[in-house]
Every structure is written in C-alpha cells, then in structure tokens.
Amino acid sequence: MARGRDHILKTLENLEEDEFKTFKFKLRTWPLRPGFFPIPRGKLSTLDRVDLSDKIVCCYLEGYGMELTAEVLLDMGLREEAVTLQQAANSASRSGPNGNATQSTQHSAGASAASGGHFVEQHRINLINRVTVLDPILDELLGEVLNAEQYDTIRAEATTQKQMRILYTFMRNWNNSHKDMFLEALRKNNPFLVEELEKS
Template sequence: MGKTLRDHLVDALEDLEEEQLKKFKRKLNEIPVRAGFDNIPRGRLQKADALDTCDLLISYYTDAYAVQVTAEVLESINLKCQAKKLLSVTGIGNSGSVQTAEQSSHGFSGRNGPQEEPHFIDKHRAELIQRTSTVEGVLDLLHGTILDDEQYERIASRETNQFKMRELYKLVPSWDRSCKDRLYEALKAKNKFLVQDLEGR
C-alpha cells in the first residue's frame, strides 16, 4: 500500500532540522491562507513536534491544501527543494490536482518519463567526495537556494574538502532531481575538469 498524503507530510516535516522546524512553525502562523481558512494559532504550534504540526495542518486545511500550505511555507524559508520534492511525491501542484495512482507509483515526472537514469550526483558520489577541490565555491553557488544559512555554515566549517563534501551529501537524499541538477551545475562551474573526466567514462 502506498503512502498517504499525511505520510508524505510527516516525512517532509521530520526531515527538517530543529531550527528549520522552528522557522517553519513561525512562518506557518503568518503566511496568507485562502478565504475560509484560518492561520494555526501560534500557541498551538509553539510546542508542537513534526507529528503534531502535521496533525494541525490537516485539521486546519484538509489533506491536499495542507500539502500546498506546507510547500509554500518551505519555499518562503528558503527550502525550495524540499517544497518541490513534497509537491512531486504527493502529485499536488499549485492547482491542487493530483497525479493518477499509476503515475505516482511509477515516479512519473513528465519530462523524464517513468524510468530515470541514476543522476550524475548519485552515480559519481564516491569520486566527487574524494576529488572535488573547490568546495567553497560550490557552496556559494548553492547558498540561498538549496542551502540555508545554517547548512552552509555547518558544511563550510568542516576541516577538509572531503569532510565538506561528505557533509553536503548528507542532504542529498532529501533532494529532488532539480536540486541535484543545481549541484551538478555548481560542480561544473567550479570543478570543470573533474566533471568532464567523470562524464567521459
């Protein structure tokens, strides 16, 4: 049996770090919502963990609109990839339309079709960790779109390029393909010859 919308919401919220969840709840209380709906009171959100927050979202907004509200809040706190991933896995776009069960179960993405090649970022993980020599430049290109301030600082503070890349790769499982594309483009811009070498294999 596939995951429900609530399961996907829980996954998205549980993926957030503690500080990110705090930002999420603060913004959730402020974000404009559709006519007929109300913001969740700050007092109810204050001590809520990821599961409680999910339950509040569903009780206030119903399943499909709760997903859209969650995605909007994630985008507004610079977690655009997480927002895109949530909309992708649930099949809910801005119109609130849901993909068919068949499309969803096959991971249908429209542009890439049901079967996708492993992404360059996944395929060459080990060598990118070992051989990327200009990590700070890559982080600078990802900062503010894929990486928030806290993630950027944490990765940049690691002692060596290998440790920095390992720390960066801890985030990759929560990214969708477009986020991996951005990392690929950043690597290509700052480590051109390494990417060319790996692509030539």
C-alpha cells in the first residue's frame, strides 16, 4: 500500500508550476488544527515537490498531511486532485492494525508487558523527533513528576528535541504511573501524533 508521503508527492507532481507556487503560498497561511504549526516561510519557498512532501509528513503526519493538502487543493479549485487524495486518506485511516482504526487508552498505557515496555518507551525516538507542543506538557508534569530544578533544566534547552532528550533522561527514575501521566499529557497536547503511533 502506498504511504501518505507517496500520495502527496504524486498529487504535487500533477500540479503546474504556477499551481505549485500557489499551493505553497496557501499552505503557509492555512489555518491549522491545534497542536500544529506552519512551515516557516523561508524553508517553504525553497522546497521542491519531493522535499515538500517529506516536510508535510514530518510536520503534520501522514493522515493529517493528506487531509491538509486536499483542503488547500480544494480551495484552489483543483477538485479532482483533492478528491483523489481525500479518498487515499480515508482508506489509510481505516487500515490500522487488524482493521482497527484506534486503540484504547488502557491498551497504549498498559502495553508494557506484552510488547516490551511502556508506550512512551517504545516510541521514544518518534516522540523525541516529532513532538511539537511540549510547554503545556511540562506544566502538567511539574510538581507531580518533575521537580522545579528538572523543569528549569528542560526549559533551558533551545529546541523541543533537546528538551525531550533531557526529559527522557529524567524518565529513567519514573514508575509506570508517572509514564501514564506523561502519555495522557501527550495525548491532550499532541493528539494526532499519539493516534498515529498507536496505530503503528
């Protein structure tokens, strides 16, 4: 089955050059779901079709990336391309493991014994690289899981990735209850990322 990135790339390759420029302009200013942020203008203007497909999936995940691309195309009047991409997105959303579109919170949080670790440990690399909203998560963990010194140490880092790496060093001393709290904070503030990882 083709991946979301491939569907997006195929769609962008069908655009004329002026349509592709318009698409990038609209994408930069398009209203996004909570938890997602626009691709910076300086980066967006230099991306070709292949790189932009990668960037959309990196920033918005495959499911929402396809939906977002289709929304922009519809706004441009490119209905045929948009509908084709929407159909691909709908098909992908129904094809989770064993045909399940979603998994329960209890399954994810308690996925420990059978699959070799808590959800937040299993998906460490993806979470470090792809979490976009961290500040409210740290605020929720402060006092419950993180002490003030740990909180300040994390916040002192310049990028979200570096902050997540520090957070994971403190996680070594957490029990499963603490990890569950972290997962629920992730689910609240980065819902689409958690949903995608649950399906993987």
